[in-house]
Amino acid sequence: VKNPPEDAPRTPATIADNVGDNVGDVAGMGSDLFGSFAEATCAALVVASNSPTLIAAGGWSGLMFPVTISAGGVIVCLLCSFVATNIMPVKHEADIETVLKVQLGLTTLVLTPVIYALAALFLPSTFELSRVADPTISFDFTPLKAWACVISGLWSGCTIGFITEYYTSHSYTPVREVARSTETGAATNIIYGLALGYKSTIIPVTILAGIVFVAFSLMDMYGVALAALGMLGTLSTCLAIDVYGPICDNAGGIAEMAELPAGVREKTDALDAAGNTTAAIGKGFAIGSAALVSLALTAAFVTRTAVLERGVNMLNPVVFAFLLIGSMLPYWFSAMTMKSVGVAAIEMVKEVKRQFDTIPGLLEGTPGHAPPDHERCIKISTDASLREMVPPAILVITAPILTGVFFGVEAVVGLLAGGLVSGVQLAISASNTGGAWDNAKKFVEKGGLVIDMPKIDEVTGEVVRNMDGTPVLVPTRQRKGGECHKAAVIGDTVGDPLKDTSGPALNILMKLMAIISLVFADFFMSINNGQGYFNVPRQAF
Numbered sequence: 001v002k003n004p005p006e007d008a009p010r011t012p013a014t015i016a017d018n019v020g021d022n023v024g025d026v027a028g029m030g031s032d033l034f035g036s037f038a039e040a041t042c043a044a045l046v047v048a049s050n051s052p053t054l055i056a057a058g059g060w061s062g063l064m065f066p067v068t069i070s071a072g073g074v075i076v077c078l079l080c081s082f083v084a085t086n087i088m089p090v091k092h093e094a095d096i097e098t099v100l101k102v103q104l105g106l107t108t109l110v111l112t113p114v115i116y117a118l119a120a121l122f123l124p125s126t127f128e129l130s131r132v133a134d135p136t137i138s139f140d141f142t143p144l145k146a147w148a149c150v151i152s153g154l155w156s157g158c159t160i161g162f163i164t165e166y167y168t169s170h171s172y173t174p175v176r177e178v179a180r181s182t183e184t185g186a187a188t189n190i191i192y193g194l195a196l197g198y199k200s201t202i203i204p205v206t207i208l209a210g211i212v213f214v215a216f217s218l219m220d221m222y223g224v225a226l227a228a229l230g231m232l233g234t235l236s237t238c239l240a241i242d243v244y245g246p247i248c249d250n251a252g253g254i255a256e257m258a259e260l261p262a263g264v265r266e267k268t269d270a271l272d273a274a275g276n277t278t279a280a281i282g283k284g285f286a287i288g289s290a291a292l293v294s295l296a297l298t299a300a301f302v303t304r305t306a307v308l309e310r311g312v313n314m315l316n317p318v319v320f321a322f323l324l325i326g327s328m329l330p331y332w333f334s335a336m337t338m339k340s341v342g343v344a345a346i347e348m349v350k351e352v353k354r355q356f357d358t359i360p361g362l363l364e365g366t367p368g369h370a371p372p373d374h375e376r377c378i379k380i381s382t383d384a385s386l387r388e389m390v391p392p393a394i395l396v397i398t399a400p401i402l403t404g405v406f407f408g409v410e411a412v413v414g415l416l417a418g419g420l421v422s423g424v425q426l427a428i429s430a431s432n433t434g435g436a437w438d439n440a441k442k443f444v445e446k447g448g449l450v451i452d453m454p455k456i457d458e459v460t461g462e463v464v465r466n467m468d469g470t471p472v473l474v475p476t477r478q479r480k481g482g483e484c485h486k487a488a489v490i491g492d493t494v495g496d497p498l499k500d501t502s503g504p505a506l507n508i509l510m511k512l513m514a515i516i517s518l519v520f521a522d523f524f525m526s527i528n529n530g531q532g533y534f535n536v537p538r539q540a541f
Contacts, residue, residue: 010372012377022246025500026243029279030239035511036286036511043300044222044226046518047299048066062127066226069230069233070229072111076107076114077234077235078236081240093270096274097165100244100278103237103241107234108154112151119150120143125143126140128141129222141218149222150233152230153232156210156227157285160203160285161284163200163203167199168435170440175443176443179449182487186490193433193494193495200429200432201428204284204428207288211292212295215227221302225299228292231285231292235285242278242279245279246275248268248272266446291423291510293514297511297517297518298420298517304522316410318410325414326415326417328418330509333509334430336391337497337501347384348380396512401516406533407536408524408532409524419513423509427502432499437488440491441492447478449484450477452475455473
């Protein structure tokens with residue numbers, strides 16, 4: 001089947017496409033962010049529970065301070081939402097991204113003093129926390145330091161969101177460069193998109209490193225857990241602007257299926273382009289918070305096992321070996337998820353082709369043709385998603401368990417560190433690459449790409465040439481259906497499993513390995529005092 005109609009009601013897979021947007025970008029991302037929310041709170045509570053002075057001086061309210069951060073964030077986001085709906089509503093296409101950015105920035109700004117008030121109200125004026133690396137050493141901490149840790153995550157999350165927008169919105173240079181690369185075909189479009197994704201990891205990873213350094217210096221691993229909660233403080237706003245994307249995408253699909261006027265589709269495309277950017281911002285928050293949550297959960301694991309009392313030496317062969325294995329797991333996991341998408345896509349394409357071949361007039365849109373079997377395509381994607389998620393889930397769940405059982409808790413620490421360091425960069429790259437390809441396609445479709453094309457003589461149909469034989473070039477605006485658009489569609493198709501499957505799924509890998517390790521920590525310690533069944537001796541190179 002060549003050039004089947006996109007989003008047309010007679011296309012068998014169009015309903016499955018709309019359903020998939022809701023399942024992936026709404027339910028999937030929502031559950032991911034909620035998981036980060038809960039796990040960061042658990043990590044902070046586990047670390048704080050080891051502070052007798054915090055419990056003695058602050059009581060229940062002092063211990064529950066991490067929960068108040070989440071509660072305060074929900075209330076602030078709710079109140080700030082009225083700015084976008086009542087005070088600064090969108091009236092023009094140019095206002096869409098501005099209003100969304102103002103919403104995110106305003107929520108962050110208002111939450112900053114609220115967090116300070118909560119810290120002063122719930123935490124004692126001074127309390128002690130033991131260092132995770134050496135529980136015999138304690139330091140004095142204050143509400144001001146706790147506030148500094150939280151806002152370091154809060155403002156860093158906002159910054160990562162805006163950086164993500166820069167790399168994925170067609171309002172800025174990076175995506176427009178990707179769109180321009182379609183002039184020479186799909187291959188250069190793929191190259192430019194991958195380069196953009198790799199480059200987009202530089203600033204977010206540097207910011208995450210800065211958060212860890214600041215938070216750890218101020219309040220050890222408790223500070224890292226608070227920073228993760230700070231980044232998730234604006235979760236309600238982030239989730240709202242993330243869900244905005246698939247809603248607009250589905251609105252465009254419905255407009256196309258209902259055969260509404262072209263002007264309606266142009267408006268929904270404008271909303272959808274902004275929605276792709278906001279979805280990328282949401283993914284940026286999710287990845288950054290997942291990295292901090294994973295580190296905080298690792299700290300909780302270290303606290304439970306007291307593994308650092310004996311020291312974790314990176315030159316220990318077991319630790320170093322599993323550091324490498326851990327850094328490999330995100331690639332193995334991504335390969336499994338991407339291939340799963342490919343398997344489902346092949347099955348879906350074959351089914352669509354079968355229906356076009358067997359239902360007379362369906363492809364051509366002949367009046368009176370029989371309706372397509374939308375339910376069959378939905379069933380294919382649903383069955384594939386349930387079937388194909390089993391192997392990646394087994395990998396993530398069993399990797400830390402087998403490592404702890406056979407090689408001990410030190411090997412688990414190496415596994416978690418490797419998975420975190422590798423996974424966060426791969427996730428950022430995949431998410432931003434896919435978002436950039438998607439918006440590069442939107443940029444071409446809206447006529448934003450203008451390239452020099454040979455001038456064609458209207459009478460003869462031949463290329464007009466200069467005196468030296470070179471063709472006369474004239475600026476030509478590219479549109480949907482042209483060669484540039486076809487190249488952009490290929491990039492967008494490649495980017496979908498990156499930004500909607502592998503990238504977000506790596507958040508689960510980082511967090512789930514850490515939470516599984518924490519849950520099984522006591523079991524690991526019961527096996528040869530944490531050395532595993534192989535009882536590997538501790539030694540350095």
